[in-house]
Amino acid sequence: MIQFIEGGICASKGFSASGVHCGIRKSQRKKDLALIVSEVKANAAAVYTTNLVKGAPLLVTRSHLTDGHAQAILCNSGNANTCNANGVEVAEKMCEMLAAAYPVAAEDVVIASTGVIGQPLDLEPIAAGIGPLVAGLSTEGCDAAAEGIMTTDTIRKEVAVSFELGGKVCHIGGIAKGSGMIHPNMATMLVFLTSDVAISPALLQKAIREDIASTFNMVSVDGDTSTNDMLVLMANGLAGNPEIVEENADFKTFMEALGTVTVALCRMIAGDGEGATKLLECKVSSARDLATARTVAKSVITSSLLKAAMFGADANWGRVLCAIGYSGADVDINRIDVRFRSPAGEILVCQGGSGVAFSEEKAKTILLERDIEILVDLNDGIAESCAWGCDLTYDYVRINGDYRT
Amino acid sequence: MIQFIEGGICASKGFSASGVHCGIRKSQRKKDLALIVSEVKANAAAVYTTNLVKGAPLLVTRSHLTDGHAQAILCNSGNANTCNANGVEVAEKMCEMLAAAYPVAAEDVVIASTGVIGQPLDLEPIAAGIGPLVAGLSTEGCDAAAEGIMTTDTIRKEVAVSFELGGKVCHIGGIAKGSGMIHPNMATMLVFLTSDVAISPALLQKAIREDIASTFNMVSVDGDTSTNDMLVLMANGLAGNPEIVEENADFKTFMEALGTVTVALCRMIAGDGEGATKLLECKVSSARDLATARTVAKSVITSSLLKAAMFGADANWGRVLCAIGYSGADVDINRIDVRFRSPAGEILVCQGGSGVAFSEEKAKTILLERDIEILVDLNDGIAESCAWGCDLTYDYVRINGDYRT
Numbered sequence: 029m030i031q032f033i034e035g036g037i038c039a040s041k042g043f044s045a046s047g048v049h050c051g052i053r054k055s056q057r058k059k060d061l062a063l064i065v066s067e068v069k070a071n072a073a074a075v076y077t078t079n080l081v082k083g084a085p086l087l088v089t090r091s092h093l094t095d096g097h098a099q100a101i102l103c104n105s106g107n108a109n110t111c112n113a114n115g116v117e118v119a120e121k122m123c124e125m126l127a128a129a130y131p132v133a134a135e136d137v138v139i140a141s142t143g144v145i146g147q148p149l150d151l152e153p154i155a156a157g158i159g160p161l162v163a164g165l166s167t168e169g170c171d172a173a174a175e176g177i178m179t180t181d182t183i184r185k186e187v188a189v190s191f192e193l194g195g196k197v198c199h200i201g202g203i204a205k206g207s208g209m210i211h212p213n214m215a216t217m218l219v220f221l222t223s224d225v226a227i228s229p230a231l232l233q234k235a236i237r238e239d240i241a242s243t244f245n246m247v248s249v250d251g252d253t254s255t256n257d258m259l260v261l262m263a264n265g266l267a268g269n270p271e272i273v274e275e276n277a278d279f280k281t282f283m284e285a286l287g288t289v290t291v292a293l294c295r296m297i298a299g300d301g302e303g304a305t306k307l308l309e310c311k312v313s314s315a316r317d318l319a320t321a322r323t324v325a326k327s328v329i330t331s332s333l334l335k336a337a338m339f340g341a342d343a344n345w346g347r348v349l350c351a352i353g354y355s356g357a358d359v360d361i362n363r364i365d366v367r368f369r370s371p372a373g374e375i376l377v378c379q380g381g382s383g384v385a386f387s388e389e390k391a392k393t394i395l396l397e398r399d400i401e402i403l404v405d406l407n408d409g410i411a412e413s414c415a416w417g418c419d420l421t422y423d424y425v426r427i428n429g430d431y432r433t
Numbered sequence: 434m435i436q437f438i439e440g441g442i443c444a445s446k447g448f449s450a451s452g453v454h455c456g457i458r459k460s461q462r463k464k465d466l467a468l469i470v471s472e473v474k475a476n477a478a479a480v481y482t483t484n485l486v487k488g489a490p491l492l493v494t495r496s497h498l499t500d501g502h503a504q505a506i507l508c509n510s511g512n513a514n515t516c517n518a519n520g521v522e523v524a525e526k527m528c529e530m531l532a533a534a535y536p537v538a539a540e541d542v543v544i545a546s547t548g549v550i551g552q553p554l555d556l557e558p559i560a561a562g563i564g565p566l567v568a569g570l571s572t573e574g575c576d577a578a579a580e581g582i583m584t585t586d587t588i589r590k591e592v593a594v595s596f597e598l599g600g601k602v603c604h605i606g607g608i609a610k611g612s613g614m615i616h617p618n619m620a621t622m623l624v625f626l627t628s629d630v631a632i633s634p635a636l637l638q639k640a641i642r643e644d645i646a647s648t649f650n651m652v653s654v655d656g657d658t659s660t661n662d663m664l665v666l667m668a669n670g671l672a673g674n675p676e677i678v679e680e681n682a683d684f685k686t687f688m689e690a691l692g693t694v695t696v697a698l699c700r701m702i703a704g705d706g707e708g709a710t711k712l713l714e715c716k717v718s719s720a721r722d723l724a725t726a727r728t729v730a731k732s733v734i735t736s737s738l739l740k741a742a743m744f745g746a747d748a749n750w751g752r753v754l755c756a757i758g759y760s761g762a763d764v765d766i767n768r769i770d771v772r773f774r775s776p777a778g779e780i781l782v783c784q785g786g787s788g789v790a791f792s793e794e795k796a797k798t799i800l801l802e803r804d805i806e807i808l809v810d811l812n813d814g815i816a817e818s819c820a821w822g823c824d825l826t827y828d829y830v831r832i833n834g835d836y837r838t
Contacts, residue, residue: 081758081766081786111754113787145751146788209738209755250737251656252752253759332655332737333614333833340834346550347657349516350614353486354658361486381486382518383551422827428738429745 029191030285032292036170036186037201041224041266042067045169047176050157052143052150053106061157062176063126064101064220065165069136070264072098073233075240077257083108084115085139086258088123092135096229098262099132101220103140103177104154105205110255111146118149125155129162138260142179142205142218145255174203177218180427181207185296191285193269193278198225200282202289206297208428210249211330219244219259219293225282226265227272234275235283236261243290246322246415248330249301250424261286298416299399303423306338310402313412320357320406321413327355328402329417338400339419343368343391345377348402363407370397434596435690437697441575441591442606446629446671447472450574452581455562457548457555458511466562467581468531469506469625470570474541475669477503478638480645482662488513489520490544491663493528497540501634503667504537506625508545508582509559510610515660516551523554530560534567543665547584547610547623550660579608582623585832586612590701596690598674598683603630605687607694611702613833615654616735624649624664624698630687631670632677639680640688641666648695651727651820653735654706655829666691703821704804708828711743715807718817725762725811726818732760733807734822743805744824748773748796750782753807768812775802 038045043066047059074093076086092098102122109115123137141149164172174184188201205218227235236259244259265271272278299307310328315321328334331351337344345366352359366378372394377386394400443450448471452464479498481491497503507527514520528542546554569577579589593606610623632640641664649664670676677683704712715733720726733739736756742749750771757764771783777799782791799805 077759079755079758080764081754108751111751111783111787144749145755146783148788211759252736252738252755255751255755255758331657332829333657336830336833337835339830342835344549346513346516346660349486350484350550350657350660353484353660354482354616359485378516378551382516383553420830420833422830424737425741425744425825425827425830428741428825430742430747 030189030288033188033190035188035201036174037064037203037220037222038167038170039188039201040199040222042264043222044165044167045173046161046164046166047172048157048161048164051153052104059172059176060104060106061154061161062103062173063161063165064173064222066099066262066264068264069097069099070262071096071227071229071232072260072262073229073236074258074260075236077254079253079255081111081255083110083141083256085109085119085141086256087116088119089138089140092137097136098138099136100126101138101260102126105142105177105179107141107143107147107149108145108256109141109149112148114148118151121151122154125158129158140218140258142177142256170203177203177205179205179207180302181205181300183300185293187289187292189285189288191281193225193281196267196269198267198269199223200285200289202293204293204297206300208249208302209252209254210247210297210301211251211253217254217257217297221261221289223261223263224267225263226267226269227263227282231272231279232261232263235286239283239286239290243287243294246326247294247298248326248417251330294416298418301418302427303421304418305421306419307399308338308402308417308419310404310415312404312406314409315406315411316409318411318413320359321411323355323357324352324359324404325413325415327351328404329415332420335417335420338395339421341392341395343377343395349378359406360408365405365407367403368394369401369403370394370399372397435594435693438593438595440593440606441579442469442608442625442627443572443575444593444606445604445627447669448627449570449572450578451566451569451571452577453562453566453569456558457509464577464581465509465511466559466566467508467578468566468570469578469627471504471667471669473669474502474504475667476501476632476634476637477665477667478634478641479663479665480641482659484658484660486516486660488515488546488661490514490524490546491661492521493524494543497542502541503543504541505531506543506665507531510582510584511548512546512552512554513548513550513661514546514554517553519553523556526556527559530563534563545623545663547582547661575608582608582610584610584612585707586610586705588705590698592694592697594690594693596686598630598686601672601674603672603674604628605690605694607698609698609702611705613654613707614657614659615652615702615706616656616658622659622662622702626666628666628668629672630668631672631674632668632687636677636684637666637668640691644691644695648692648699651731652699652703653731653822656735699821703823706823707832708826709823710826711824712804713743713807713822713824715809715820717809717811719814720811720816721814723816723818725764726816728760728762729757729764729809730818730820732756733809734820737825740825743800744826746797746800748782748800754783764811765813770810770812772808773799774806774808775799775804777802
């Protein structure tokens with residue numbers, strides 16, 4: 029029985045968090061430095077962007093996680109520390125600063141940065157902020173940490189669940205930063221997950237690898253795969269469950285709980301995409317195989333034309349068919365049915381690859397809602413998949429027309 | 434010596450054209466039916482979209498061109514005749530209507546449609562328009578035909594060149610429709626080319642296949658590959674040159690003239706992309722091979738984030754690096770230099786994969802121009818490539834937020 033609970037990353041036993049404004053961002057209002065710590069060293073696993081351009085913090089984190097352990101996550105927003113000649117040095121220095129202020133080894137620090145690319149990251153505000161950041165650590169600190177990693181996000185993204193393993197109450201919590209440059213590819217945007225489950229590093233890595241294929245890798249805001257994508261999961265074992273060391277029933281339950289957390293974060297990230305007014309979910313059913321279902325769903329959710337049509341609440345289903353057609357998936361166009369669904373109802377707009385007569389008025393009512401489902405039935409098998417995206421709006425253009433200033 | 438001349442598709446000997454408003458589009462102002470004919474049957478070759486969803490007219494045209502000949506091109510705008518149960522029937526009927534009004538066999542008609550997908554195409558206005566369309570045929574009719582194939586295009590796209598083969602003056606002319614759903618893949622948007630060169634059907638097909646790889650396939654407005662992309666070239670031999678039947682010096686000259694026409698059309702299509710205020714050209718140099726150069730150029734030009742930054746005249750070169758990084762090309766990021774260039778000057782913004790200090794003021798002045806070059810030097814070989822695109826603007830969202838109404 030998996031239940032949503034409050035507390036985010038601090039819902040997992042032994043984790044505390046903090047967030048402060050240290051001055052990397054010019055705006056005084058917005059926190060720009062976040063810290064998550066486990067009171068004991070935790071097993072840890074991570075996945076990273078496939079972009080060849082990798083933020084310096086990723087290189088340092090990857091090196092720190094080679095032993096499968098971590099105890100803290102330090103993350104700044106406002107500057108990605110990417111494409112800077114001194115990037116690795118700066119990232120390492122940040123870990124050392126934390127190790128000097130808090131009882132953790134520098135090699136057990138996961139370091140992350142998000143924000144503008146190609147501008148040197150000034151260590152001064154961070155040096156000044158580390159003290160207050162550590163002093164602010166609290167089991168109620170999830171909100172502050174979640175705010176500290178936000179860039180153009182308009183809402184904090186946090187979630188937690190509780191479930192049982194071997195009679196022990198266990199938890200998984202997570203926070204995420206999304207918004208723009210979101211088109212994960214075998215990795216994800218910034219997602220920090222905590223758990224008190226006892227699970228081996230190898231299975232932890234396997235769990236997140238398997239999970240992201242149907243969660244974060246199925247999200248797209250703008251087709252741009254970020255240089256700083258990273259997902260880290262720390263599991264400190266404090267729940268006291270029998271350690272998961274094989275793919276048994278407990279592992280299955282853990283995967284289910286993990287998926288509950290990550291899908292919730294995916295929906296938050298897509299729905300809060302830069303400039304977004306709508307959350308789009310493309311649900312592909314009756315595909316001949318999983319790869320086909322995923323390719324089709326991702327292609328639909330990524331189409332600029334469809335995204336603009338959804339912004340206008342225009343039932344232009346031809347753009348759904350078009351995006352399926354160029355997806356690269358081998359599908360029979362003449363079998364495809366398309367429906368739009370929202371809390372206001374459901375409407376069939378395309379059957380067997382051709383248009384059907386439908387009420388434009390009813391379609392408009394459905395598409396004026398905030399949460400829109402695009403249902404694609406391939407009538408060709410039993411596999412299914414879901415992808416998450418958002419509409420393309422004037423605000424996306426405004427935000428990105430002058431992001432740096 | 435290849436020279437630009439007036440006349441567009443009618444610059445080639447023996448070709449005439451016409452365009453009328455027949456009523457497919459609601460607006461009375463805009464022509465929606467175009468006709469191009471050769472006074473003698475011509476050799477013809479074509480390439481089509483790779484989208485699995487193919488407009489019915491493409492299927493009919495492909496069948497008509499199996500013998501390598503054509504004499505007329507009939508094209509309507511305002512409706513794509515795609516994803517309609519009766520699409521092929523309607524497209525065939527259009528050819529028959531023309532054959533009844535003009536001395537051409539229905540099987541020698543290239544038929545094309547462009548516009549909204551999934552709404553039945555009404556034959557009535559076309560039946561009424563064929564008469565005036567044929568009556569209006571003229572060697573001065575290029576403008577009218579170019580206007581007849583436009584959708585959301587804001588400018589007519591036409592070009593012509595003259596050159597010599599075997600002492601005979603030869604011509605290639607072309608018109609194109611671009612604007613939205615532009616991301617050609619092994620084919621192109623609507624492009625109709627005429628020539629009076631004598632050349633075998635096989636070499637004609639080879640010529641356009643080779644040409645599009647570095648021209649139309651390097652254009653992207655919005656990443657959406659259309660269902661109705663088609664490029665057709667009719668060559669009627671009336672120039673009287675010795676027929677080109679092998680890849681000799683004449684074929685090389687023909688290719689060069691063809692490339693001059695198609696590159697000019699590419700620049701027009703990209704610069705008039707939906708909502709565009711700027712033409713973007715990404716010129717990649719010193720690549721290890723041609724495939725790498727093309728992949729990098731196309732990825733940069735397709736990035737929504739970079740396109741929005743260019744709209745805002747923001748020298749956010751990190752987005753160029755990011756797009757190169759996720760392009761899939763195997764490049765050494767640490768060798769890459771990036772410059773922005775326009776009629777207002779040139780500025781180095783990234784060297785060896787890291788930022789360099791530059792004047793934001795000068796960069797702004799450069800990027801406020803309409804024609805922007807993004808120069809990417811991979812410092813890794815001698816191959817080069819160019820891709821064409823445009824900025825992402827409020828108007829793109831406005832146009833596509835409610836395209837159908």
